[in-house]
Amino acid sequence: MSPPPTLTPVLLLLLLLFTPPLLSHSPSSSSSSAVTFTDSPSIYEWQSARATYYAASDPRDAVGGACGYGDLTKAGFGMATVGLSEALFERGQICGACFEVRCVEDMRWCIPGTSIILTATNFCAPNYGFTAEGGGHCNPPNKHLVLPIEAFEKIAIWKAGNMPVQYRRIKCRKEGGVRFTIDGSSIFISVLISNVAGTGDITAVKIKGSRTGWLPMGRNWGQNWHINADLKNQPLSFEVTSSDGQTVTSYNVAPKNWNFGQTFDGKQFES
The missing domain is CATH 2.40.40.10 (RlpA-like domain)
Structure with a gap:
């Protein structure tokens, strides 16, 4: 088998000039440019x-x-x-x-x-x-x-x-801590999160029992978050993230004997 042809210096220079970098992107005139925080x-x-x-x-x-x-x-x-x-x-x-x-x-x-x-x-x-x-x-x-x-x-x-x-x-100013109102039935748990200081609005929630790791919750509607998990007879902790990226973790907010319909106070965001 003959060896591959050797690139001449002129051909190598042309390839370097006209080959686009792998990490760059030049959008066409019909594509929209990315929106950054400073655009709004x-x-x-x-x-x-x-x-x-x-x-x-x-x-x-x-x-x-x-x-x-x-x-x-x-x-x-x-x-x-x-x-x-x-x-x-x-x-x-x-x-x-x-x-x-x-x-x-x-x-x-x-x-x-x-x-x-x-x-x-x-x-x-x-x-x-x-x-x-x-x-x-x-x-x-x-x-x-x-x-x-x-x-x-x-x-x-x-x-x-x-x-x-x-x-x-x-910024919202609130008295007391973030409130967690637990509702649901059996292994379906819904948590209403209220009395939130700082930005006031929530973008992500995680829940943890004493026998589980951190479990992400989904937004059900408004500020009601839900999960399908068996967390009865376990103290509950919550990790709450606001729209500015701040996260507050409240450990063992609800005691082991919590029941549906109860409200518990956790830590609060800075206002």
């Missing part, structure tokens, strides 16, 4: 939206919400809550985040120099029977906030109706 405004900067309010005709109307917190008064939120349109709700991940909201532009209805701190607890569903400009306030791509009238009246006169506002994320 900081979540803690003021951004524009619109806001409306609701008035509960029955006290029971104020209970619950798409984040799963249940009775908002008992959960410690009171009327300082907000429902978010689809463009802001992030499929429930935003639940628990805190916002500062202020009325702008319309000085006839705004209460000057005021703002209010609210926690995301609900979802304003789109109404595709209307256009986004013609009554579908919460339709994409609208950024829309729905406040209890008690909160709305702290920044604007109620007759204003659909108002231009500005909002920004702020």
